[in-house]
Amino acid sequence: MALRHAVLAALLEGELSGYQLAKAFDAGVANFWHARPQQLYAELKRLESQGLVTGREIVQHNRPNKRLFTVSPAGVEELRSFTRSASGPSAVRDDLLVKVQACDHVETGALLEELGERAELARTKVELFESLLAAMRGERSEEEHLARAERVGPYLTCLRGRAFEQGNQQWCERVMGVLRARQEGRGDG
Amino acid sequence: MALRHAVLAALLEGELSGYQLAKAFDAGVANFWHARPQQLYAELKRLESQGLVTGREIVQHNRPNKRLFTVSPAGVEELRSFTRSASGPSAVRDDLLVKVQACDHVETGALLEELGERAELARTKVELFESLLAAMRGERSEEEHLARAERVGPYLTCLRGRAFEQGNQQWCERVMGVLRARQEGRGDG
DNA sequence: TGCGACATGTAACACGTTACATGATTGA
DNA sequence: TCAATCATGTAACGTGTTACATGTCGCA
Numbered sequence: 001m002a003l004r005h006a007v008l009a010a011l012l013e014g015e016l017s018g019y020q021l022a023k024a025f026d027a028g029v030a031n032f033w034h035a036r037p038q039q040l041y042a043e044l045k046r047l048e049s050q051g052l053v054t055g056r057e058i059v060q061h062n063r064p065n066k067r068l069f070t071v072s073p074a075g076v077e078e079l080r081s082f083t084r085s086a087s088g089p090s091a092v093r094d095d096l097l098v099k100v101q102a103c104d105h106v107e108t109g110a111l112l113e114e115l116g117e118r119a120e121l122a123r124t125k126v127e128l129f130e131s132l133l134a135a136m137r138g139e140r141s142e143e144e145h146l147a148r149a150e151r152v153g154p155y156l157t158c159l160r161g162r163a164f165e166q167g168n169q170q171w172c173e174r175v176m177g178v179l180r181a182r183q184e185g186r187g188d189g
Numbered sequence: 190m191a192l193r194h195a196v197l198a199a200l201l202e203g204e205l206s207g208y209q210l211a212k213a214f215d216a217g218v219a220n221f222w223h224a225r226p227q228q229l230y231a232e233l234k235r236l237e238s239q240g241l242v243t244g245r246e247i248v249q250h251n252r253p254n255k256r257l258f259t260v261s262p263a264g265v266e267e268l269r270s271f272t273r274s275a276s277g278p279s280a281v282r283d284d285l286l287v288k289v290q291a292c293d294h295v296e297t298g299a300l301l302e303e304l305g306e307r308a309e310l311a312r313t314k315v316e317l318f319e320s321l322l323a324a325m326r327g328e329r330s331e332e333e334h335l336a337r338a339e340r341v342g343p344y345l346t347c348l349r350g351r352a353f354e355q356g357n358q359q360w361c362e363r364v365m366g367v368l369r370a371r372q373e374g375r376g377d378g
Numbered sequence: 379t380g381c382g383a384c385a386t387g388t389a390a391c392a393c394g395t396t397a398c399a400t401g402a403t404t405g406a
Numbered sequence: 407t408c409a410a411t412c413a414t415g416t417a418a419c420g421t422g423t424t425a426c427a428t429g430t431c432g433c434a
Contacts, residue, residue, distance in 0.1 A: 001420080002284060009291040019385050032286035034278075039422065041387060062431060064385045076294055083295045087284035087303055089223075092353070095191060095276035097221035097346050102198040104340040105265055106272045114276055146367045147374060151293040156364050157286050163356045164281070171349045178335045178345065185336060190392080208413050228394065230415060251403065253413045 004052075005082045006033035007043050008075050011053060013154060015068040018044050031129070031161025044069055052078050100175055108179045115179075119172035122165045129162035193241075194271045195222035196232050197264050200242060202343060204257040207233050220318070220350025233258055241267050289364055297368045304368075308361035311354045318351035 010021060010030060021044070022037035024030045035043075047053040052075035055067040071079075096118060099111050136155050137145035146152050199210060199219060210233070211226035213219045224232075236242040241264035244256040260268075285307060288300050325344050326334035335341055 002282070002287070003421080005284070005291075006287050009287045012291055012294055017385075018387090019383095022385095032290050033282055034280050036423065037385095038387075038424090041385095045387095060384095063383095064430065066385060079291045080295045082284075083288045083291065084299045087288070087307075090281075090283035090285065091223050092220075092279075092281055093191070093222055094279035095194070095271075096279065097349060098191070098195050098198045099272045099276070100349075101221050101342045101346045102194075102201055102268045102272065103342045103345070105201055105342075106269045110273045118276075147370060152367060152371070153290045153292045153294075156292070156367065157290045159363070160286060160289075160356075160360045163360060164353075167349075167352045167356050171352060174348070175345050178341060181336060182341070192393080206413075207415090208411095211413095225395065226413095227396090227415075230413095234415095249412090252411090253402065255413060 002088060003033065003035055003039065003043055004047065005079060006030070006035070007040065007047065008052065008071055008079050009153075011069055011071045011075075012079075015070050017058075017066040017068050019066065021069075031164070032157045047075070050074075096172075103179065108183065112176055112179055115172045115176045119169050119176070122169035122172065125165040126162055126169065129158050129165065132158050133162070191277060192222065192224055192228065192232055193236065194268060195219070195224070196229065196236065197241065197260055197268050198342075200258055200260045200264075201268075204259050206247075206255040206257055208255065210258075220353070221346045236264070239263075285361075292368065297372065301365055301368060304361045304365045308358050308365070311358035311361065314354040315351055315358065318347050318354065321347055322351070 006025075007021065009032070010016070010024060016024075018037070018041045022035075022040050025033065025035040025040060026037060044053065044055070048055050048069070052072055053069045054072050055069045058066050058068055060066065096114060099106075099114070103111060133142075133155065136158070137149075140148070146155065149155070195214075196210065198221070199205070199213060205213075207226070207230045211224075211229050214222060214224040214229060215226060233242065233244070237244050237258070241261055242258045243261050244258045247255050247257055249255065285303060288295075288303070292300060322331075322344065325347070326338075329337070335344065338344070
């Protein structure tokens, strides 16, 4: 049960509704985990029933009411014991890597297209992370911010997200280059 | 059902037994997917029943008999249509990132230890990928290999694996540096 | 008049993990 | 003799995904 801790960690940043949380986890701002809305609503319910988060109802007139959640002291304690426990193995799963692994046995047309899209997406995410980082550090330099700011967790995970997406972009472009060159090469040989 | 394609892609490299496949997927040589042995045995059975792989029994005298699997023409066709279809979203999930996200609210002792272990593990993996790459390209330079070799898929995914682990290592070390500096800083302030 | 954002869920199903089961050989 | 490696699975359980359900508001 690891989503539970991801949700707690996300809520440390401030009160959020299930919907807001879902956007962060689904759209991929959550560079440290990923989950669908339904899963989050279910998890929030469970966390609340266990007293790890507390929800308060916000009555709205124009929109449906919503519930904002905060991490309770028991929730923070749960995160502490999670941090002390050993980490499960990290998992990466990506269809594109599977496709590239098999690229010598299939036509590369569709693959090249997807690589292009993925590179583009990665570039967009790098920019997003860049601006998030800039907003977090404000006037300060990165070094100063990381030395003096009260909270640095989100900044640090954001750094990982940026590096990951930069790596993604570079790799996609490299693979595209190789596959294109080989396509042309076949014409000559 | 995506593991199915990861298995097919892995088997393109040559005949493997369930056990050999399991080592690749479990120990993490399979930089493009991850799976437990039980899952692989089950998947191989299903793939065989659908005619996408063919197994042949190897009778051994010193050890238990084993079955070696090859991708059938139907299996290659399955990979082709998989490549033409849209990729599902890529997922990263890592307990360490969750812990770092929450690091401002917990004691960092255990976290620093895990970051150190992870950095070490990443370094080992980088070296492993490095030697796999060297073995694949042999005498040739990377450029030459990628331009002329018959198969480049495994080389390309290996490049991604190496870059990923390098990023991992650098990030872990960066985070350790920041957290240590802040620990000391607290003593002064 | 229809679409997208807001807001929250249930139910069925697919997928992945953990625990358990078996049994021979090789090396410390 | 103890552990590790080879070699293959079953069963129960937990987690994640897909499809479905509901209803308002604001904009084009």
